[in-house]
Amino acid sequence: MVKQMPKLSRVILRGLRRRCPQCGVGRIFSGYLTIEDACPHCQESFEGIRTDDAAPWATILLLGHILAPIVMIVIKFDISTLPLTIIMAVLALVLALGILPLMKGVFVGLNWRFNIRDGRPVLD
Numbered sequence: 001m002v003k004q005m006p007k008l009s010r011v012i013l014r015g016l017r018r019r020c021p022q023c024g025v026g027r028i029f030s031g032y033l034t035i036e037d038a039c040p041h042c043q044e045s046f047e048g049i050r051t052d053d054a055a056p057w058a059t060i061l062l063l064g065h066i067l068a069p070i071v072m073i074v075i076k077f078d079i080s081t082l083p084l085t086i087i088m089a090v091l092a093l094v095l096a097l098g099i100l101p102l103m104k105g106v107f108v109g110l111n112w113r114f115n116i117r118d119g120r121p122v123l124d
């Protein structure tokens with residue numbers, strides 16, 4: 001029996017929710033960023049799925065597009081440099097820590113969808 005693959009958009013949305021790309025119910029992380037060996041709900045294997053630098057890369061790309069307009073707006077106000085730097089650093093840290101697991105979830109889903117294990121496509 002051939003396994004039914006979910007649509008790519010569904011896999012991406014499930015990744016953003018940090019859920020299994022196959023069933024959408026089980027969690028894909030056992031910790032903050034640690035990938036489970038298999039889905040706790042449907043037992044779909046995540047063995048060999050690595051996202052390497054893709055998730056941090058996407059997080060930085062997204063963060064830059066979020067923070068740059070905020071900086072452009074905030075510098076119009078007369079705020080001294082030190083408090084502004086501290087506020088922006090804290091904001092960047094909080095946003096990065098919040099966005100990183102979402103991006104990792106997306107890339108886990110994409111690796112699963114295209115059957116990329118240990119950084120190489122698996123043809124079967």
Ligand SMILES: [Zn+2]
Nearest residue numbers: 020023039042
């Ligand atoms: Zn599952």
